[in-house]
Amino acid sequence: MTRNHFKNPHAKTLRRKAEEKIQILSDFAPWRAILVLVVAFSFAVQPLHAQEKSSPGFAFIPFENKSDFKGKWDVGIDVPRFLSAYVKERYRIPTISPVIVRNFFNEQNHQGAEINDVGFWVELFRRFGVRYLVAGTVEMFDVSRFMTGQPMVGGYEAFKGEVSITFAVYDLERTAFSSTPVAVKKGDAAGEFADRSLTLTLFGKQSDRTVEYRELDKIRFGSEDFNRTVIGQACFQLGERLALQLESAMPGIRAWAMTDPDSLLRLGQSLDTLSLSFKPLTISGTVVFVEGQNAFINLGSEDGVRPGQEILVHRDPMAQDAAAGEIGQLRVVEVRGPHLSLARIVNGQKSIRVKDKISVTVIR
Numbered sequence: 001m002t003r004n005h006f007k008n009p010h011a012k013t014l015r016r017k018a019e020e021k022i023q024i025l026s027d028f029a030p031w032r033a034i035l036v037l038v039v040a041f042s043f044a045v046q047p048l049h050a051q052e053k054s055s056p057g058f059a060f061i062p063f064e065n066k067s068d069f070k071g072k073w074d075v076g077i078d079v080p081r082f083l084s085a086y087v088k089e090r091y092r093i094p095t096i097s098p099v100i101v102r103n104f105f106n107e108q109n110h111q112g113a114e115i116n117d118v119g120f121w122v123e124l125f126r127r128f129g130v131r132y133l134v135a136g137t138v139e140m141f142d143v144s145r146f147m148t149g150q151p152m153v154g155g156y157e158a159f160k161g162e163v164s165i166t167f168a169v170y171d172l173e174r175t176a177f178s179s180t181p182v183a184v185k186k187g188d189a190a191g192e193f194a195d196r197s198l199t200l201t202l203f204g205k206q207s208d209r210t211v212e213y214r215e216l217d218k219i220r221f222g223s224e225d226f227n228r229t230v231i232g233q234a235c236f237q238l239g240e241r242l243a244l245q246l247e248s249a250m251p252g253i254r255a256w257a258m259t260d261p262d263s264l265l266r267l268g269q270s271l272d273t274l275s276l277s278f279k280p281l282t283i284s285g286t287v288v289f290v291e292g293q294n295a296f297i298n299l300g301s302e303d304g305v306r307p308g309q310e311i312l313v314h315r316d317p318m319a320q321d322a323a324a325g326e327i328g329q330l331r332v333v334e335v336r337g338p339h340l341s342l343a344r345i346v347n348g349q350k351s352i353r354v355k356d357k358i359s360v361t362v363i364r
Contacts, residue, residue: 056256057094057130059172060084061101061115063165067141071217075141077102078221079163079235080134085222086239087246090361093256096128118181125172132184132250133175136167140190143216143231161231163238164190169249185249191238192308193230237308240361244310287313287356293345295330297358302338304362311343311360313352327351330358 060083065076080098088095104127105115113120121133144160169185219226226232247253283303289296299305309332314325328348335341345352 055094055129055131056253057096057128057132058084058087058169059096059101059124059128059130059133060098061133061135062098063135063167064137065141067138069141073217073221075138079138079141079165079238080136082222082235083134083239083242086236087243090239090243091253091256093253094128094130096124096130118175118179121170121172121181122176122179125176131171131173133170133172134167135170136165138163138165139188140164141231143229159230160192160194161229161234162190162192163231163234164188165238165242167242169246185245187245189238189241189245191234191236191241193233193237193306233306237306240309243361282359282361284357284359287352287354287358288340290345290352290354293349294333295343295345295352296336297330297341297343298339299358299360300337300339300341301335305332305335305341305360306362307332307334309360309362310346311358313348313356313358315356327356 060080063076063080065074067075069075077098084095084097087093101115101124104124105120108120108123116135124133140162142162144162166188167186168183171182171184174182216229216231219229227236281304283299285297285299285303287295288298297305297311299311311330311332312326313328313330315327328351329346330343330352331346333342333344
């Protein structure tokens with residue numbers, strides 16, 4: 001029996017077209033793979049680039065409180081809130097206070113999450129657009145009263161305020177991109193102010209300063225009344241020392257002043273009710289005497305200089321607003337007169353000489 005084979009007359013044509021299609025798809029495959037990768041990458045980075053560009057500014061989150069302070073102030077919130085206001089008013093840049101951060105966190109209804117979670121930091125960055133985040137711990141917050149003599153007869157009293165923190169500054173833009181915290185600065189800072197003008201107490205009668213001391217935490221933290229107290233002055237010193245460390249890590253901070261509408265808009269969105277109402281002013285002077293690790297400068301009480309302040313020493317007369325030309329650094333130990341202070345040489349002992357120029361930022 002003969003076996004018949006039925007052939008389709010168009011079979012060769014169909015086979016040839018099929019082979020051509022397979023070859024086209026084969027040639028296109030590498031480009032298709034690249035296209036898929038590009039699209040996938042664009043979706044991966046879209047949440048970051050879809051937002052406005054970051055602004056040079058700081059978000060202060062609530063600090064951990066490890067101090068022994070037992071008063072009514074919530075120093076884990078109040079101290080970073082004070083620092084946020086200080087940085088905002090000193091540099092005129094957007095800052096987000098821990099009060100705003102806490103409110104934003106509560107609005108997000110995070111179940112089981114914490115403010116220190118990186119995921120929340122990314123949300124914070126995308127909401128406010130500021131570049132840096134400051135986290136930290138309040139290590140000490142203390143107001144002390146010293147007395148001499150007999151309490152019910154007579155004596156003298158003095159008061160002292162101390163506050164210290166450890167802190168870390170994170171780059172939120174890089175953190176959002178990598179999903180891991182990217183630190184740019186870690187350090188510690190402290191402020192201390194002692195009222196050395198002893199107050200006389202007679203026959204157990206409380207002085208005005210004693211009444212203020214006993215009712216201290218009835219004063220609103222950061223108010224004008226608070227800023228006049230020893231702990232208020234200590235907080236100002238803390239703010240200045242933190243500011244100096246921020247400048248060392250980010251030298252361009254002085255150039256970040258809000259001059260563009262976007263920065264002003266961000267400031268409006270991040271406003272807190274706390275305003276310190278101070279005017280930072282950079283003043284200049286001269287080293288008048290050097291001996292060992294000590295130096296005398298021609299700036300004093302009438303110039304706004306206070307113990308603990310850091311002072312830049314330089315020989316370039318145009319370097320008063322930056323670290324350019326810096327040859328050393330001083331720390332004020334004691335204010336001796338209206339235009340005279342004793343300072344300790346922090347660094348640059350071999351370089352600092354009489355007639356070297358100095359500059360310091362004071363609060364007016």
